[in-house]
Amino acid sequence: MVSGRSSYAAALGLSVLASSLLSVRAYDNSRSDNVRIYWGQNSYGATGSNTADYQKNLSYYCQDDVINAFPLAFLNVFFGEGGEPSLDLANICSTANDPVFEGTQLPECSFMASNIQTCQNAGKIVTISLGGATGSAGFSNASQAEGFANTIWNLFLGGSSSTRPFGDAVLDGVDLDIEGGSTEYFTNFVSTLRSLMNSGSKSVIDAESFDAVYVQFCEHTEHPYNNYCGLTNYDNSNDWDFSTWDNWAKNTSPNPNVKVYIGAPAASAAAGSGYVDAATLGQIAVDTRNSYSSFGGIMLWDASQAYANDRFDAAVKSSITENGNTAPAPSTTYSSATSTATATPTTAPAPSTTSTPAAPSSSPTGSAGDCAGVATWVANVAYEGGDQVVYNGNLYTAKWWSYADTPGGSAGDWTEDGACGASSDATAVKVAYQSKVAPTNVGPKVAAVPNLSLSSALAAQTAPPSRRNSRFFRY
Template sequence: MVASKGSLLAASVFMSLLGVKAFDMSRTDNTVAYWGQNSYGAANGQDTANFQKNLAEYCDDDSIDTFAISFLTVFFGPGGLPQLDLANVCSAVTQKPFGDSQLPDCSFLAEDIKTCQAKGKTVLLSMGGATGGSTFTSADQATGFADQIWDLFLGGSSETRPFGDAVLDGVDLDIEGGGTPLFANFVTQLRTHFSGKKYYVTAAPQCVFPDANLGETLNNAEFDAVYVQFYNNYCGLQNYDNTNAWNFGQWDDWAKNTSPNKDVKIYIGAPASTTAAGSGYVDPGQLATIAKATASQYSSFGGVMYWDASQARANNRFDKAIKDGIRSGAPSAPSDPAPSDPAPSDPAPPSDPAPPSDPAPPTDPAPGPEEPCDPAPTPAPEPQPQPQPDPSTEEPCDPAPAPPSGGSCGSAAAWDAAATYTGGQTASYNGHVYTAGWWTQNETPGTSEVWKDGGACSAKRELTGPHRSITRRAFGRPAGRPSNKPSILRRRGAPSASGSNADFVKRRTN
């Protein structure tokens, strides 16, 4: 089930005969979309006609250059294999897992992946998401996992191939918890395998510099592109005109002076609609203006990334509008750019969060021997409308542990530094109720602009706190049969659509 070097060469020749342009990372008008979580369906549960489409449908035109399939959520799962959760497109609930693992057989996606690649698109595997099941505890564990990812998803050899004979074009690190410098060991080892075709390694840090989870890794391993999330933070697109907040120059300076790969490209990451993130959305015309201005000033600029494909398609073809906007007259990178303005002179963010707590080590700390198993390829599920949850049936989350100062009061649970909160959720701290403006973790109410002080606590308890025990991140889902399990993977944005009425759990946004 592994493509040979001969077949890869044949595919390359076939593309050239068809006049298909290969992906060119050096351009300044590339676009990247995350796919797999149906973020639009999560935020607009009744509008089933606009739920996420099958992957191949997004490749019908040239609006999207790169797809990041999201997410590989757990690195070390049962059976010595990782766990892949593509919402109800493909998961261990909707498709048969390999052996005793929770890695689903998503081989029905192979044809879609190859169709997109044949049209000059790159298709990456995005690893991580908003859960803490993606980290390493030793260098050997990190390098061993790189070997395993190569065999399972890229150009290696394994009888266990979640996407059948499709060979992905690389990996994307979207690490939102459990960040460790050992990811540099993972990237470096993975690159030792790259041969036979062009492979890419990308990352998706938050705009706050340096990124809390990937900062050291970015400084010590080679990345081809960095999709900076300019949303859900004070340095987001909503503050583009604020020189004390907007910090693309800081990332450009990193690319030129610190990154091991001096040709690394920096992308502006944006929400694809108002429901895709808590803050940072700008319309495609404004985003195109920002992108072209950035391209003319910073030679590291590579294009625009957005969350996600489903949101973009439903938002009046945001994907097409932004591609057309940055392509028309898209400037080439300046050959001799003026010195970049890396950051505001005193870019102190409004918050001074404590460092994140160390994640618990994975239960199975190293890749075990793979069980040879080759389940029959599963047919592609027909897209179906998803049953929508009744909010009144939602089970309250376990109460968060009390913070050092102040406990639960009035209408909100006590603020918990280890919990994650999304826009609109509340927490109590020092006798006041605070409402989160966007995704946040470990930012103390009263000291960070993400929290709005709603005044003294009242006496009533509401279910607006963080949901802590779920599996994923906010990118949405469908294009397949409904899943029977709650899914909470997402990206600092809108929730992910998932599950039945009985099992529905609100997902946190990314």
């Protein structure tokens, strides 16, 4: 499957499944009580001290019927040493702790083959997630994108290569979490991969056909890129726009059977904000399913957090299953005016749960060009929308959540407010919120919380939902 998640940056999770494979496995994409959960980044290890709850081998999470799908996070480098991609699966397999194929930085994780196959034999699907918050993603032209699709096919799916990271295990699809770099030519990547899947033994957002979309909802239109922010405002119709995505699924998506998932953190420590307990999330899911036939289930970040949080995944699954997975909700009709909206969700990185170095607690109150009391920009600090920094003598304001994107750079994360006055005093301000820092070799290796939305470059192909406060999750 090719999946894409809607992070707030391609944190839109999109999912393309191998149709021939699904016919012989228990996974059923047409259901409305599926649970998909990310595995690979040991998110609990970033915030918790109990080593017993650190991420386990994949098969550990496949011993019951709760979880239906696992995106393996992440393939975080597209073109590395030797022209090959690279993987980082935190404390399980990475370049820091495992051997690599000669002439590359692609870790040799073939010991995971039996784990993957165990989960697949139990009726789960396992996909490879591309990108992540620290991922280096992007293509310079259509030919490179199409070539990379063949690389992914040969390394992880139905092709062949002498450098397959997971040995003889054949994954079920691809998850897109493109939070950094350019999203140009991703439609070429997806269409080529879909062709390979359809022609093989296994089988962008608007331009290509996906099987599932993971959506994250944001309640603050002035800060539309804060992760997991909409669930707490579910009762406010202005902040909960699942109908927009239901409309997209029925009137815009090339796949009329696409499923839309609600993305959520599996523990309060798994995201900066927006966590709701399992009972509340389950009720939101049931209410949404009863209203919209495109609803497919719940997507969670991540497996280690869910298990440490009293099996949050199992509690949610129980809620959406016990309340009945009956006939789909009545079909909803949308006016042409609604279905032809042209604005697209803007994408931007989502905050991680890795560590907590210094970062401004709030935006300074100085006017444009007034740098008094404003901190100098620091590369390894995560900034929120509205935060101000000084860089090269100029004042900048963050448009949204930003990490490691230089003010004035091509990423476009910052608005330049003018040159600082001669009397400016760029002093540091107190530590207040979590920021994302590259993992160290001390303690568990972790990575950032994935984003949940699709990139504007992909989304612009046919105009997905126009509400700025929506975000996609992947798959």
